[in-house]
Amino acid sequence: MSPKQSTPAARATLRIEYYRSAIACSWRQKAIVRGLGFTKLRQVVIRPDDAAIRGMVKKIPHLVRILDAE
Numbered sequence: 160m161s162p163k164q165s166t167p168a169a170r171a172t173l174r175i176e177y178y179r180s181a182i183a184c185s186w187r188q189k190a191i192v193r194g195l196g197f198t199k200l201r202q203v204v205i206r207p208d209d210a211a212i213r214g215m216v217k218k219i220p221h222l223v224r225i226l227d228a229e
Contacts, residue, residue, distance in 0.1 A: 177201065
């Protein structure tokens with residue numbers, strides 16, 4: 160890798176928890192939940208901390224929460 164590229168371990172990540180059901184939500188919000196990789200309630204996924212993921216989380220703040228990094 161060239162010095163300008165960051166290694167995967169050096170990139171910032173987000174831990175996102177799916178804590179509220181999307182049953183009564185619009186199809187767009189359900190698609191965002193699936194797009195983030197959630198399949199079950201109380202599931203935690205790790206995603207890169209970039210503008211696209213932050214935008215997805217911002218659209219469904221009532222369904223997901225960002226957990227503290229460990």
